[in-house]
Each structure stands twice: as C-alpha cells, then as structure tokens.
Amino acid sequence: MTETNFQCGLEAVxxxxxxxxxxxxxxxxxxxxxxxxxxxxxxxNVSEKMLIQHLKELAEDGVLRRVDFQTVPPHVEYELTxxxxxxxxxxxxxxQWGTLxxxxxxMIVQRRSHEATMA
Amino acid sequence: MTETNFQCGLEAVxxxxxxxxxxxxxxxxxxxxxxxxxxxxxxxNVSEKMLIQHLKELAEDGVLRRVDFQTVPPHVEYELTxxxxxxxxxxxxxxQWGTLxxxxxxMIVQRRSHEATMA
DNA sequence: GCAGATACTTACCAAATAGTCTGTACTAGA
DNA sequence: TCTAGTACAGACTATTTGGTAAGTATCTGC
Numbered sequence: 462m463t464e465t466n467f468q469c470g471l472e473a474v475x476x477x478x479x480x481x482x483x484x485x486x487x488x489x490x491x492x493x494x495x496x497x498x499x500x501x502x503x504x505x506n507v508s509e510k511m512l513i514q515h516l517k518e519l520a521e522d523g524v525l526r527r528v529d530f531q532t533v534p535p536h537v538e539y540e541l542t543x544x545x546x547x548x549x550x551x552x553x554x555x556x557q558w559g560t561l562x563x564x565x566x567x568m569i570v571q572r573r574s575h576e577a578t579m580a
Numbered sequence: 581m582t583e584t585n586f587q588c589g590l591e592a593v594x595x596x597x598x599x600x601x602x603x604x605x606x607x608x609x610x611x612x613x614x615x616x617x618x619x620x621x622x623x624x625n626v627s628e629k630m631l632i633q634h635l636k637e638l639a640e641d642g643v644l645r646r647v648d649f650q651t652v653p654p655h656v657e658y659e660l661t662x663x664x665x666x667x668x669x670x671x672x673x674x675x676q677w678g679t680l681x682x683x684x685x686x687m688i689v690q691r692r693s694h695e696a697t698m699a
Numbered sequence: 700g701c702a703g704a705t706a707c708t709t710a711c712c713a714a715a716t717a718g719t720c721t722g723t724a725c726t727a728g729a
Numbered sequence: 730t731c732t733a734g735t736a737c738a739g740a741c742t743a744t745t746t747g748g749t750a751a752g753t754a755t756c757t758g759c
Contacts, residue, residue, distance in 0.1 A: 468624050470678025471607050471671065473685040481598075481717075488590050497736060505587050508718055513737060522688045533725050534735040544684065551677040552590065558670040559589025565663065566592040569641050600747075616706060627748055632707065652755045653705035 477522055477548070482507050482515050484552060487541070490525060491549035494540035524548060596641055596667070601626050601634050603671060606660070609644060610668035613659035643667060
C-alpha cells in the first residue's frame with residue numbers, strides 16, 4: 462500500500478489524529494505540559510493502556526515530546542512540539558463548535574442510546 | 581451509561597463525527613448536494629456499505645438530509661442541513677492545516693508503514 | 700430477454716481497536 | 730514488613746468497525 466496520496470487536507474489530519482483519544486490528548490496538552498497521571502484524569506474514561514499507547518504514537522509522529530526526569534519513582538511529562546501546537550490551534554474551532562452545540566449533541570446522543578435499547 | 585457529560589466541546593464533535601469516513605462525507609457535501617454514486621467516487625476507498633451506513637447515521641443525527649426523488653431507477657441526493665453546514669465550516673481550518681502540512685504528514689505515514697514491515 | 704445502472708439490504712467474515720488484568724523496578728511512609 | 734504510588738509492558742479477551750459478496754426491485758438500451 463503505502464498510499465500517501467491524500468484527496469484533501471482532511472485525510473492528512475485524520476492520518477495523525479485517528480484514534481479515539483488523540484484529539485483529546487492534543488487538546489489537553491495545549492494548555493501546557495502534563496504528567497501521565499494528570500492526562501489520565503483529564504481525558505475521562507481513557508484506560509492507562511490506551512493513553513500510553515496513543516502518547517507513544519503521537520510522540521513517534523512528532524506531535525508531542527516525552528520528557529523523562531530520570532527519577533525514581535518515575536516522573537515523565539508530555540508537551541506539544543511546534544507541529545503539535547499548530548494542530549492544537551486548528552482543533553480549537555472544533556472545540557468551540559462543540560461547546561456551542563453541546564445541548565443539541567447531547568440530545569442526539571441520548572436519542573441514539575434510546576433507540577439502541579429499543580432494538 | 582447514557583453519559584452525556586462532555587468535558588470539552590471536542591468530545592461533542594467526536595460524538596457526531598466518530599466514524600472513519602464521516603468527516604470526509606461532510607466535507608464533500610459542503611460544496612453542494614451530491615448523489616450516492618458521486619460521493620462514492622469522491623470519498624476514495626470507501627465501500628458502498630460504509631458510505632450508506634454513515635450517510636444514514638449522519639441523517640439520523642440531523643447533519644444531513646436525504647432527498648429521494650421517488651423515481652425508478654432510484655435517484656437520491658444528500659445535502660447538509662444548517663447544523664451540518666456549521667460543522668463543515670469548522671472542519672475547513674482542519675482541512676487547511678492538512679493541506680499545509682501534507683508533506684510532513686506523508687513522511688510520517690511513510691515512516692510508519694516502513695517500521696511496520698521491519699517488525 | 701438480458702446486461703447494466705440505480706440505491707440500497709443482508710449475511711458473513713476479518714481486522715482494528717479497546718479493555719482488563721497482571722507484572723516490573725524502585726521509593727516513601729506507616 | 731506491608732502498602733501505595735510512579736510509568737510503563739505484555740498477555741489475553743471483547744467489542745467495534747470495516748470489508749466482500751451476494752441479493753432486491755425496476756427501468757433503459759441492445
């Protein structure tokens with residue numbers, strides 16, 4: 462495969478942020494470096510495994526940087542790179558949209574789970 | 581469950597656009613109503629099943645409208661609702677980011693598939 | 700009559716994704 | 730000594746997601 466021909470920029474974004482929690486991780490790091498435990502609390506419902514897996518992938522993709530303080534017990538922080546910060550910037554409008562339409566979306570989600578129990 | 585408490589707006593967006601092809605569908609409909617066949621050609625690599633399934637879900641969520649011309653052979657078009665158009669608007673910056681960083685992203689994706697063959 | 704096109708639906712299967720649980724190495728504190 | 734906390738790794742399982750291939754109904758054109 463190795464198909465790197467994106468039809469539109471959106472596909473490029475999805476190639477980086479594809480993964481249930483990645484947008485949230487990038488968003489929360491936009492407000493400054495965070496420790497693993499902090500992120501686990503901020504990104505609600507994420508399991509430790511998925512958090513670390515996604516952090517690893519985002520680090521490999523150059524979106525964020527892993528800073529190891531080389532102490533015992535371990536102290537590790539994650540911070541956005543310039544690349545990651547530019548991504549966080551374009552994520553902001555999306556976040557605003559969500560905040561603005563939060564009531565509508567809540568109703569939609571509720572209706573969905575309602576229909577699911579019907580079937 | 582029925583947890584409708586979003587920590588940030590981003591989660592609301594993801595609740596609507598979660599699905600491999602949904603952002604692409606919304607993006608392509610931003611330039612006007614399209615027939616099913618057109619969308620299948622625009623959203624590259626999507627299978628007919630997934631396209632239709634996602635269109636159905638997006639219609640149920642009020643993002644787009646299904647317009648059936650009641651003809652035989654069938655002629656159906658899909659167009660964004662006001663809600664959907666507002667979503668498409670905030671998707672635009674993301675798309676721009678992708679277009680701007682397309683070379684970097686292409687390299688990242690290429691490196692990933694390279695490492696995959698190593699293992 | 701038969702292929703081809705339209706917009707789907709359904710059944711079945713594969714793969715990606717996510718979750719749970721256990722384990723590691725080390726320290727601090729009771 | 731026992732427990733808790735740190736940041737992870739790995740095995741195993743479950744769920745979600747996506748893909749393939751077939752079938753439906755009806756019309757047009759050959």
